[in-house]
Amino acid sequence: MARLNLLEETRYEKLPVTVYPDQHAASLAVAARIATLIRKKQAAGEPTVLGLATGVTPIQVYAELIRLHKEDGLSFKGVITFNLDEYYPMKPDAAQSYVTFMNENLFDHIDIDKSLVHIPNGTLPQDEVAAFCLEYERQIEELGGLDLQILGIGRTGHIGFNEPGSAPNSGTRLVTLDDLTRNDASRDFGGKENVPTKAITMGVGTIFKAREIILMAWSAKKAPIVRKAVEGEISGEVPATFLQLSDNVEFVLDADAASGLTRFDTPWLVSDCVWDNTMKKKAVIWLSGAVGKPILKLTEEDYNSNGMAQLAVEQGPVYQINIDIFNQVQHTITGWPGGKPGADDSQRPERAEPARKRSIVFSPHPDDDVISMGGTFIRLVDQGHDVHVAYQTSGNTAVWDDDVLRYMEFAIDFKHSVGEDTAKLQGIYDDMRKFIATKQPNQIDTPEIRDVKGFIRKTEAISGARFAGLPDSNIHFQALPFYETGKTKKNSVGEEDVILTMELLQKIKPQQVFAAGDFADPNGTHIVCFNIILAALTRLKETEDWVKDCRMWLYRGAWQEFPTHEIEMAVPLSPAEVLRKRNAIFKHQSQKDRPVFPGDDAREFWVRAEDRNRETAQNYDKLGMAEYAAMEAFVRYNY
Template sequence: MEVLNYSETTFEKLPVTVFETSREGAIYVAHEIAALIRAKQAKGERTVLGLATGSSPIGVYQELVRLHREEGLSFQNVVTFNLDEYYPMPPDELQSYVYFMHEQLFDHVDIRPENVHIPDGTLPIEQVKAYCQAYDRLIEDCGGLDLQLLGIGRTGHIGFNEPGSASTSATRLVKLDPLTITDAAKDFIKEEYVPLRALTMGVGTIAKARQIILLAWGEGKAKILQETVEGKISDAVPASFLQQHPHTRVVVDQWAALELTRIKTPWLVGMCAWDDALIRRAVIWLSLTMKKPILKLTDEDYKDGSLSDLLVESGNAYSLNIKVFNGIQHTITGWPGGKPNSNDAQRPERALPAHKRVLIFSPHPDDDVISMGGTLLRLVDQGHDVHVAYQTSGNIAVFDDDARRYADFALDFARESGVGATKMQKEHAEVVEFLSRKKLGEEDSPLVQDIKALIRKGEASAACRFCGVKAANVYFMNMPFYETGQVKKKPLGEADIQEVVNILQEIRPHQIFAAGDLRDPHGTHKVCLDAIFAALARLKGQETWLDDCYLWLYRGAWQEWDVEEIEMAVPISPEELMRKRQAIFKHQSQKDSAVFPGNDKREFWQRSEDRNRATARRYDQLGLAEYEAMEAFVRYRF
C-alpha cells in the first residue's frame, strides 16, 4: 500500500492523505474503523458509527466484510446511523439506502438489527420534522458519533446538505440540487425518476462526531475537493465547514488529488524536484497564465510566476522555451499509424511497418467513433489494417421503448415474410409482458437484454461500415462482467481477461488503442482498461510481437488529456470532423437523449467536437499551428 507524499502546506486547511489507488485508501480507512471497534470492545464499550452511501464508501464496506469473515471483526457492539435517505423512498426499492446498506454491509456482518438506524423515507410529510428531531436525540442518547464517514458530492454536499446549508443545521428534509439529481440519474435510469427531496443529517449533526473521515475518489471529485480543502469556508461548499472540525481527515486517491496545489502546481508551494514532465507542465501553465505563447515568455515572466527556481535549474527562458515548444510540436502528426519513408526520430509513431495491424478497443459500442473517430478514419484512409473490438454489449444504455419498437418490427417482419412467425409472436408477447411490469432499475430479462445488445451491435456495425472497417475486422466481445442487465456490474474476472488475450493473440497488432478515460460515470471504461492491462501483463515475455507494439490511450466524451500529458495529437480537418459526426450518428439509440448522459446535457457528438476543438485551441494558445480540431493520445509503456 503506497501513500503518496503528504506534506502540510499553507494551501491545505484540512489534513489530506493521498493514496495511489482508491482501493488502498479504502482499505486504510476500513482498518481505522476496525481498530476503533476493537479498542472500544476491549473496554466493554460500543462504537457509534455514522455511515455514508454512494460509490465512495463501497470499498471500505467490502474490506470491513472481509475483516469480519476472515479476521473475526465483530459488529455486535456497533451502533450505526446513516447520513441520509431519499424522500419518499420505500426501503425495498433498489435505489433506497436501506437496500444499499444491507447489500453492501449489514447482511454480511453480525450487527444487531436493532442497532441499525437509517432515515425513514416512508413517513407522512407531517411526521418528518418530529422524526428528524428524534433522530438527532437518539444519536446523542447513544453517546454521540465516534466516527462519521463521509463522501462528497460535486456540489460540495456532505450527506444531502446542499449549497446554502447552515453550519449549525440539524437533521431535516431538504430539496436536492439539480446537479445532485443529475448525478443520481445513473441509479434511477432517468432524471425524472429521481426524488426531488431527501432526509439528511445536518452539518451541525455531522460536526458533533468525535472523528470525521471524508473520502474522495477519481478525477470527477478533484475540483470540489480542492475547493473544500483549500478554499474559504462558505455555505456555497458545505463540505468546507469541515475545516472548523478539529479531528477531520481527508483520504483520497491520486486522481482526486489532481487539483490540489501541491500536486497541480507544486512550484507555488516550495522547491521542486524538476524532471522533463514537470518542466513541461510548468512552462505550459506559465504560458496559459500569462496569456502569452511559449516562445514569447521572458525571464521576468518566470520570476513573476514563482518559477525563478526553474530558471536556476534549466538556464534562461529562451532555451527553456524552445526545448518545451519543440517537445509539444513533435506530438503533432497527421500520420497516427506512422509516416512511411520518413525520419521518425521526432515523431510519436514508427514509420515501419508502413501498413500496420491496428486494434481499437472500445468499451461501449460507440466509444471508438466518439473518442477517436477522426483518427480511426485517418488510419483506414492511410491503408492500415484496422480492427475494432467492442468490449461490452452496451445493452443497458438502450431505452425500453426502443427494445419494444424493435420487437414490434421483428414481429411484423416475421408475419410479412412468414418465417418463424409463431415463435416470434411468442417472444414478442414475452417482451411486451416483461416491459409492462418492469420495476425501476430491475434487471432486464435475457430476451430484452439480447434485443438491446443487437440494437447496439447493429449500430456499431453500421458505423464501422461507414468508416471503411472490414466486417471481418469487427468483434463483439460481450465481456461477462458487464452482462448483468443492471447498472451494477460484476467484478472483472478470468473470463473477461481471457477474451482480451484471445483477440490480442489472433490479431497480433502493431498498435493498440484503448480508452484511458477514468471519469466514465459507471467505471466501465476502467474495468475494460484493467482487463487490457492484465492481458498484456500475461502475454508479456511470451509473445515476441508485443516487443514492437505501441499502446495508445484515448479519452472519451467526458474529458480530454491535458496538453502536458499528450504524446500524440492528430489534427482533424473540418471535413474529417463532419465525417466523424456522421459516424457517431449511426448510433441512433444514443442520439438526441441517451439513457446515461452523465452530467453533461450536450449530445455525444457535441461533446466530442467541443472537446476536440478545445484541444486545438489550447495548442494555438501555446503558439503552435492552428487547426480546426485535434484528437489526443497518451502512450502507455507496458
C-alpha cells in the same frame, strides 16, 4: 526542516489532508482506525457510536471491517450506528435503498445488533418526517454524540445530502436533491426520471458535533470538488467547505482525488521542485496559460513572478527552456497516426515502419470508437493501414425500452410483408409489452429484450465502422461476459474476459492497440475494459514476440480530455474530417438526442466530441502552435 517543508507545501490547505497511493490503501487505513476505536471503547466498557455513509466511497472500508470481524475477531456487539441519509420516499427493501446497501455491504456480515442500527425512514408520511428528524437528533445527543462520522463528498460538494445552500448549523431534515446529484444516481435507478427528488439527511450541524470526522474521496473525478473543499473559501455553495471550521476533521484521499490540490497540481507555487522533464513541461504549459502568452514569448519575469524562478536559475536561460518545450509540444502533432512511411521518425510519435500497420481499436461501448477517436480511426483507414475494431461490450443496458418495441414492430411487419408466419414473433412482442408496462426501475430485462437491445447497438456499431471504411471481416464483437448481467452493476472481471481478448490479439497480432483511457467514465466500464486489455497484453508479452513491437495508445472520450502536458500524439482534423466523424457518430441512433445514461452533461455525444476536439486544438494554438479546426489526443501506455 521536514516539518517546515510540509507546512510550506500544504499552506493552501485549510484542513488536515492525508493522501494514500490508492483507494485500497486508504480504505484499509480508515477501517483500521474504526476497529481501533471500537476495541478501545469496548475495553473501557463503553458503546461506540458511529456515523456511517453509503455510496461507492466506503465500500472497501466496509469490506475490510467484515474481514477484520471474520479473521481478526473484531466484534461489533454494542456498536451503535446512525446512517447519514436515505432517499425519500424509499422502501427499505428496494434495491436502491440505503437499508439494502448497508445490509449487503456490512450489517449482514458482522455480529452487530440490528436494533442498534439507525437509518432514516423513507416510508413515513411527509407530515411525520419533521418529528422523526427531531427524534433522530435526540437519540444521537442522548448517546453523547457520534464518536466518529465517516463521509464521502458529492460533486456538488454535498456531505450527506446537504446540498448547496445548506446552513452550517442545519439539523436532520427533509431536503430537495440537486440536479447533479440525481444525475449521478441515475444509473442505480435505471434513469434520472426514477431518482427521488428528496431525501432525509443529517444536517451539517449534526455532522459537526461528531468527535472525529473522516471525509474520504477517491478518483480524479472528485479532484475538482476536493480542491474547492480543502482550499476554497467557506461557502454554502460548497457545503463541504464548512468542515474547515472543525478542529476534528481529516480528509483521507487517494492520489487521484488529491491531484487537484496545489501541492500536487502546481507544486512550484508552494515549494522547490525536482525539475525533471515531465515537471518542466507541465510548468511551462501552465505558465503560458496563466499569463496568456505563447510559449516562445514567456519572459524571465513571467517565471520569477509565478513560482518558477528555481527552474529559470537551474536550467535557464528561459528562452532556451521555452524553445525546448515548444519543440516537445510541436513534435506531438502528426497527421500520420500510424507513422509516416519513409520519413524520419526520430521526432514523431509513431514509427515509420512497417509502412502498413495492423491496428486495433478497442471500444468499451459500441460507440466509443467514433466518439473518442473517429477522426483518427478514419485517417488510419484512409492511409492504408489494416485497421480492426473490437467492441468489448454489447452496451445493451443503454437502450430505451420503446426502441425495443419499435424494432420488434418493424421485424413483425417485415416478416408479414414477405409472407412468413409472424405468430411466434408476435407472442414474444406481446410478452415484451406486458413486461415493460410493469417494469420497475433498474429491473433486469428479460433475455429477449436484452438480446434486442444488444442487436440495436450491434447494427449501429457495424454501420459506424463501415462508414469509417472497415470491411465486415475487421469488425469484432466480443460481448465480454463480465458485462452480460442484465444489470447496471456488472460482474467482476473473469478469466474468460482475458482469454477472449488474448485470442483476438493473437489472431490480429497488431503493431498498434488503441484503448479507452477515459477512466472518469461514469458507468465504470472503461477502466474494467482497459484492465482486461492490459492483462491480456501482459500475459502475451511473456510468450509472443510480436507483442514487444506493439504500442498501446490511450484515447479519451465524451467525459474528459488529457491535460495538454500529458498528450504524446495529437492528430489534427480538417473541417471536412470533423464532419466525417460527426456522421460516423450519427450512425448510433439509439444514443442520439437523449441517451439512457448521459452523465451530467446535457450535450449530445457528437457535440461533446466536437467541442472537446476544438478545445484541444485551441489549447495548442494558444501555446503558439499551428491553428487547426480540431485535434484528437492520445497518450502512450508502456505495459
